[in-house]
Amino acid sequence: MIRLLLRDLTLALRAGGGFGLGLGFFLILVTLVPFGVGPNSERLAAIAPGILWVGALLACLLSLDRIFALDYEDGSLDLLATAPVPLEGLVAMKALAHWITTGLPLVIAAPFLGVLLHLDTDAYRWLIITLLIGTPALSIIGAFGAAITVGLKRGGLLMSLLVLPLYIPTLIFGAEVVRRGARGFEVTTPLLMQAGITAGAIAMLPFAAAAAIRIALR
Numbered sequence: 001m002i003r004l005l006l007r008d009l010t011l012a013l014r015a016g017g018g019f020g021l022g023l024g025f026f027l028i029l030v031t032l033v034p035f036g037v038g039p040n041s042e043r044l045a046a047i048a049p050g051i052l053w054v055g056a057l058l059a060c061l062l063s064l065d066r067i068f069a070l071d072y073e074d075g076s077l078d079l080l081a082t083a084p085v086p087l088e089g090l091v092a093m094k095a096l097a098h099w100i101t102t103g104l105p106l107v108i109a110a111p112f113l114g115v116l117l118h119l120d121t122d123a124y125r126w127l128i129i130t131l132l133i134g135t136p137a138l139s140i141i142g143a144f145g146a147a148i149t150v151g152l153k154r155g156g157l158l159m160s161l162l163v164l165p166l167y168i169p170t171l172i173f174g175a176e177v178v179r180r181g182a183r184g185f186e187v188t189t190p191l192l193m194q195a196g197i198t199a200g201a202i203a204m205l206p207f208a209a210a211a212a213i214r215i216a217l218r
Contacts, residue, residue: 001089004080008097022059022102023109029055030113041118048117049127049178053171055113056106056131057138061167063102064142065159067094068150068213077150081217087210095136095143095206103135119182126181130174130194137198140205141166147209151216169197 033051037043071077080090110131111124119127145163152158173194180187 001085001093004085004090005093005097008094009100013101021062023105025062026055026059026106026109027113029058030116033117045118045120045182048114048119049123049175049182051117052110052114052119052127053130053134053175053178056103056110056135057167057171059106060098060102060135060138060142061160061163063098064146064163065149065156067098067143067146069146072150072216077213078217081213087213088206091143091147091206091209091213092140092202095140098142099136099139103131103139107131107135122184123178123182126178126187130177130191133191133195133198134170134174137170137194137201138167140201141170144205144209144212147212147216150213170194173197 030051033047034044037047068077071080081087083090107128110127114124114127142163145159145166148162149156149159173190176190177187177194180190
């Protein structure tokens with residue numbers, strides 16, 4: 001399992017579709033927002049939680065089609081499916097590799113980009129906490145969508161249509177925690193809801209994704 005994770009991390013870094021792509025998109029989006037809505041600091045501070053979370057969501061979405069597509073094209077997925085490693089474990093490791101190369105850099109970069117949007121000081125810790133809790137859900141849900149569309153020509157658009165509705169609850173609760181934290185309100189309920197979504201996704205979706213891959217390889 002560890003070797004599989006290291007393999008996916010190496011391939012992601014060599015292919016250039018993980019770390020740099022998502023982080024670059026996140027930076028561009030956050031940089032362009034002040035040009036679109038104006039330099040008013042109060043206005044930027046009000047929309048900063050939503051913008052940062054939307055940027056993180058879209059950045060994660062960019063590289064989802066690479067989770068299984070490259071292995072499917074070169075035949076590696078067939079070999080991995082017949083390996084002694086459970087297919088559910090394969091899905092989990094690929095989702096973890098996607099999070100390390102895409103989600104984790106976004107968590108690290110988000111506080112620095114929050115400065116550009118005049119994010120309230122009290123909101124920074126909640127931004128980091130919600131991204132740490134929520135981005136793993138984005139990766140595992142994305143792996144599920146990638147498994148459903150693996151082998152389909154031009155499946156990237158279909159995958160986006162399937163995955164985006166599943167991303168919305170994580171987006172809503174994540175941005176709400178940051179907004180409440182910035183105002184000093186209670187954040188327990190939306191934070192627990194977000195954590196529950198992540199826990200449920202990690203517990204169930206590897207099995208659903210593995211079943212979809214088995215169907216695609218028949």
